[in-house]
Amino acid sequence: NAGSKGGRGALIVLEGLDRSGKSSQCARLLSFLEGKGCATEGWRFPDRETSVGKMISAYLANESQLDDRTIHLLFSANRWEKRSLMESKLLGGTTLVVDRYSYSGVAFSAAKGLDIEWCKAPEVGLLAPDLVIYLDVQPEKAAERGGYGGERYERVEFQKRVAEYYHSLRDSTWKVVDGSVPMETVEEQVRELAMNCISECKEKQLTNLSW
Numbered sequence: 001n002a003g004s005k006g007g008r009g010a011l012i013v014l015e016g017l018d019r020s021g022k023s024s025q026c027a028r029l030l031s032f033l034e035g036k037g038c039a040t041e042g043w044r045f046p047d048r049e050t051s052v053g054k055m056i057s058a059y060l061a062n063e064s065q066l067d068d069r070t071i072h073l074l075f076s077a078n079r080w081e082k083r084s085l086m087e088s089k090l091l092g093g094t095t096l097v098v099d100r101y102s103y104s105g106v107a108f109s110a111a112k113g114l115d116i117e118w119c120k121a122p123e124v125g126l127l128a129p130d131l132v133i134y135l136d137v138q139p140e141k142a143a144e145r146g147g148y149g150g151e152r153y154e155r156v157e158f159q160k161r162v163a164e165y166y167h168s169l170r171d172s173t174w175k176v177v178d179g180s181v182p183m184e185t186v187e188e189q190v191r192e193l194a195m196n197c198i199s200e201c202k203e204k205q206l207t208n209l210s211w
């Protein structure tokens with residue numbers, strides 16, 4: 001039973017390359033929705049707080065080495081371990097604004113050379129987002145923003161391949177927003193997409209991700 005009278009919350013995912021502005025936009029959207037009195041939480045993947053998340057974090061920091069398929073499955077497991085909590089929040093009427101999700105999982109691993117269908121498989125059955133906002137920034141532009149934190153994957157050539165795989169994953173839930181324009185302009189568009197999504201999904205069933 002979707003407890004709250006207002007219907008369920010929306011699962012809104014922001015995706016994009018490193019330094020595309022996702023984290024800033026997630027924070028801005030979150031405070032906007034809170035200001036509207038909308039029950040909202042900000043989530044992110046990888047969730048580095050769990051024990052799986054700590055393994056991922058050490059890998060990204062180059063403090064540990066893991067086989068490509070192994071780390072891929074850990075990223076996926078990190079979403080699976082949050083699935084039931086995610087579902088209960090959504091059914092209870094809370095909208096989740098999520099910084100990265102399965103699309104990051106597939107795009108980054110496929111860019112390393114893993115078979116894309118193999119990469120998609122462990123994501124099947126996770127909750128399907130109601131909206132995916134892709135912040136589109138050219139890899140070169142993102143790199144100019146600086147602040148690559150020295151983590152694995154933070155190299156322009158690699159990010160170009162990631163962008164190609166992201167492109168191949170686009171489906172009807174995706175809205176591509178030009179992330180190279182001023183932050184306030186991006187914010188405006190993100191707000192509008194999110195508000196529409198939240199009102200439209202109240203009546204819709206939660207579904208599972210399939211590709």
Ligand code: NYM
Pocket residue numbers: 018045046060075076099100101102104105106108109152153154
């Ligand atoms: N990443 C993130 C993956 O390779 N697979 C995944 O499933 C997810 C969620 O982790 N470069 C990569 C993308 C990023 C890195 O993410 C860390 P962030 O948003 O910088 O903490």
Ligand code: MG
Pocket residue numbers: 018019151
């Ligand atoms: Mg990063």
